Amino acid sequence: MRSPGAPSLRSEIERLFWQQIATGITSEKAAEAVGVSSAVGTRWFRYRGGMPLFMSNHISGRYLSFAEREEIGLLRVQSVGVHEIARRLERSPSTISRELTRNAATRSGRLEYRASVAQWKAELVAKRPKKAKLVTNPRLRQYVQDRLEGKIHDADGRKIVGPQQAPFIGRNKPHRGDRKWVKGWSPEQITNRLLIDFPEDKSMRISHEAIYQALYIQGRGALKRELVSCLRTGRVLRVPRARAQAKAWAHVNGNVMISSRPAEVEDRALPGHWEGDLIIGLNRSAIGTLVERSSRFTMLIHLPREKGYGLDSQNKEWPRACWLRSCYND
Numbered sequence: 001m002r003s004p005g006a007p008s009l010r011s012e013i014e015r016l017f018w019q020q021i022a023t024g025i026t027s028e029k030a031a032e033a034v035g036v037s038s039a040v041g042t043r044w045f046r047y048r049g050g051m052p053l054f055m056s057n058h059i060s061g062r063y064l065s066f067a068e069r070e071e072i073g074l075l076r077v078q079s080v081g082v083h084e085i086a087r088r089l090e091r092s093p094s095t096i097s098r099e100l101t102r103n104a105a106t107r108s109g110r111l112e113y114r115a116s117v118a119q120w121k122a123e124l125v126a127k128r129p130k131k132a133k134l135v136t137n138p139r140l141r142q143y144v145q146d147r148l149e150g151k152i153h154d155a156d157g158r159k160i161v162g163p164q165q166a167p168f169i170g171r172n173k174p175h176r177g178d179r180k181w182v183k184g185w186s187p188e189q190i191t192n193r194l195l196i197d198f199p200e201d202k203s204m205r206i207s208h209e210a211i212y213q214a215l216y217i218q219g220r221g222a223l224k225r226e227l228v229s230c231l232r233t234g235r236v237l238r239v240p241r242a243r244a245q246a247k248a249w250a251h252v253n254g255n256v257m258i259s260s261r262p263a264e265v266e267d268r269a270l271p272g273h274w275e276g277d278l279i280i281g282l283n284r285s286a287i288g289t290l291v292e293r294s295s296r297f298t299m300l301i302h303l304p305r306e307k308g309y310g311l312d313s314q315n316k317e318w319p320r321a322c323w324l325r326s327c328y329n330d
Contacts (some may be wrong), residue, residue, distance in 0.1 A: 010066055011123050014044055018052035021045070021240055049216025050238035064091075064099060064122070069115040072099060076113050133206055134214050134222035140204055144211060145223055147190050148230045150183035184230035187211035212238070268293050278303075 013034055020030035031041025064072075068089055075085045082100070086093040103118035104111040134141040146152070151159070185193070187208035198204035214222035215231070216238050228236045264270045271294040279287045288301040 010119055012066060017041060017044055021050075021052070024240065046237065047217075049213070050240060051213060051216055053213075053217075063126075064095070066115065066119045069099070069103075069118045069122075072096065073113050073115045073118075076100065132214055132222045133210060137203060140206060141222060143194070143204070144190055144206065145227065147185040147193070148187075148211075148223070148227050150185070150230070152183075152185075186232055265293060271295065 013036060016034045017030050017036070020033045021027065025033075027041040027045040028038040031038050031044075034041075068091075071089060072085055075088070080088075082096050083093050085091075086096045089096070099118065100113055101111065103121040104113045105117040106112075134144060190211065191206060191208045194204050194206065211223075215228050216236070265273045271292065273293040275291045275293055277289045277291075279289065281287075284305055286303040288303050290299040290301065291297070
């Protein structure tokens with residue numbers, strides 16, 4: 001077994017991370033909620049293609065948790081016996097005995113039990129990597145890949161030439177206008193067509209979800225990464241449903257809607273009511289406007305960029321919008 005190196009983040013933390021993602025928040029906020037850096041959260045999200053898969057399932061109670069392993073390590077340092085540790089944790093003595101020998105650290109030349117190393121070894125052994133069906137079946141992989149790329153032939157074997165889709169340029173998806181007339185098939189169309197082209201061959205079967213996983217999840221090695229540009233949406237990552245259905249961030253929330261302002265503001269008869277707005281230009285430049293409703297007196301206010309603009313790429317919200325909220329509240 002290779003050296004563990006520095007203690008890695010436990011899978012329990014990543015499971016909590018995906019639970020936060022399921023609520024519709026960004027990977028940066030989900031990482032902050034579980035106590036890891038935003039870079040780690042982004043790496044988790046991109047590595048799994050936005051698809052938690054088994055990480056959304058809870059670990060069975062039959063396995064030792066990290067908290068239990070920490071308790072074993074503390075009791076072992078106090079020279080507590082195996083049977084006493086098992087009694088306190090309400091586990092079988094054989095389970096504790098195997099844990100102390102199987103997952104102990106051995107770099108010092110002797111068995112030393114450390115909870116972080118034991119958790120790392122347990123998660124490493126628990127992995128059951130299974131090759132994707134598109135990896136083990138080259139014929140099926142070629143069929144799926146050709147139709148995603150739009151390489152289709154008619155009944156006489158002649159190649160059907162159609163408009164070319166936008167090239168894959170990395171993380172950003174092609175513009176919608178460039179993908180309007182793509183000729184590639186969708187994963188659902190490919191799955192249904194397999195039943196018609198190969199009615200007797202059961203090996204030529206695959207679900208559309210398996211095709212999406214082969215495209216989105218890194219490390220599957222089944223389909224070429226650039227084939228994501230052939231999809232109708234052009235996304236390179238799966239967007240969680242809760243995030244897709246969430247309302248876009250706005251400068252004004254529902255508590256300060258213009259429709260709820262007093263009636264005397266509408267007729268412009270009573271002076272002293274101001275109306276604020278925000279003009280956003282290129283490179284996040286902005287000008288705030290204040291208009292007195294009765295006299296139409298207008299004030300333009302230059303709003304400087306927030307401190308650290310252009311340096312902190314993770315700060316995606318704009319604090320200057322708070323100025324607009326305060327105007328409506330006043």
